[in-house]
Amino acid sequence: MASTPSSLSAVQLRAYFALTEVAGLLKHAVEQQLRDVGDLSWVQFQLLARLGLDSATGSERMTDLADGVVYSRSGLTYQAGLLEKAGLVTRAPSADDDRGVTVSITGAGRDRLATVMPGHVEVIRRQLFEPLSAKDTDALADLLVPVRDHMRAAPPRSATPRRRRES
Template sequence: MTEEPSSLDSVQLGAYFALMEVANLLRHAVEQQLREAGGLSYVQFQLLAQLGLGSPTGSRRMTDLADGVVYSRSGLTYQAGLLEKAGLVSRSPSADDERGVTVTITDAGRALLAKVLPGHTEVLEQQLFGPLSREDAQALAALLSPVRDHMRAAPPRSAARRRR
């Protein structure tokens, strides 16, 4: 006998659809602000933020960046190339892995990040946190953190075999 797949109840479906709608609306608002303020795509902003705010050295391996922003390696290589061409990052061979590439934010990249960050923060304050109390924001973080951790517990995307 085969088991029937479990189905989501109306509460779970409602939570899922609300989460997806909020994520889509927020991403749209953020992407619009980033394009207007700095000519950046959302992924490009994520890369600059990971390097400029999330790394004490301003550098990370491409594979780690791809896992961090949940983006394909080839797509990330393309985006990093655009950022490098614009002088916002530099790429070099990784010191600890001969096949790896390290990406480093430049002074121009830090300046652009500093330029777009206030507007980015404003969008988040208005769109996401505006209708929430401090306690609501804490509860949201408490709800989403274990879900994120559960999803991140799987092997990183960079560990997956490449298609031929």
């Protein structure tokens, strides 16, 4: 069966559905572990991990965090508020942007991250990497990195300008 330009081939569909199913199953397992061990949602974990593991200062602007985790600004504000209420982050006006907010991880946030990381790593290892050889893992990274980079070349939805409402 020939495919039209607007359709996907059977191999493309198989790859797409396998990728979405793997991503969904992995996210479900990770979310369960994060809730059970750290009382954290997936997005809350992503915020703490970006601040505690990826940031040299432990602080980032909210807009940069939203772009990094690909989450709406309003949703991120809500999640950061929950983390702040729990004492895991602080929020303050950005030093270099009058309208911006900077989020910083606290010592308690670093402790919570340290609590969930061993189990998090184990879930990732067991669910994703256990069935793969080292060569397969290299191949998977080689395939996914350029796809991610291609997708990141377009601004995430959190970075797109807000449209004004027509009066």
